[in-house]
Amino acid sequence: MSATLTASRRATLHRRVRWIVGTTITYNVLEGIIALWAGAAASSAALIGFGLDSAIEVLSAAAVAWQFTRKDPERWERPTVRAIGIAFFALAAYVTIDAILALSGVEPVEHSPVGIGIAVASLIVMPALAWIEFRTGRELGSRSVQADAKQLLLCVYLSGTVLIGLLLNSLFGWMWADSVAALVVAALAVREGIEAWRGDVESPFEVLSELGEHR
16 A cells, blocks of 8 residues: 555655654653552552553654654664564563562552543543554554554553553452453563564454445
8 A cells, every 4th residue: 555655645644653653652651650650659560560561652652753763764664563572572571570479469559549540541542542553554554653553552451451450459459350451461462572573463453444444
């Protein structure tokens, strides 16, 4: 599809990519600061892990931002996709270690309204950014942009597990729930990391994308 793009359309899409990654970096810096503060206040390993995950999101977006400041972005596709794959593996490793430590019952987790709020905000913001970025990357034929969109989608999964864990802890005192769900997210991160490393970026939005194109 990218071969049929006019120079004007390609330039527009490049600007859109820069806007998306700029927005992603800004949001994740704020999200990370709030999540780390709330996690420390509530002694929540899941929230602290969520905050550190934001740093990986920033690195992934920064890799794409760097690529699209180059004169010929397409030339840097492979190393950028590999960098995103490494970010997936790093996230999986951290989430796994964090979940195991939390399951060991280190210390009780306090109720965290701020943590619940930031997890809900991420469930609203991240799917929208991922959708726009994937569509843009597909039109450009850019695997790195599509891989970064999948990184954002993984953040949605992590936000959901953190939210479920915080709610179950607040309502029923089940401190282990978010750790178990986080291990599922870690497995997903490994799978996505392998796919990104291989350059396989099939979209989790594929059906919705095709419906949108036929309107």
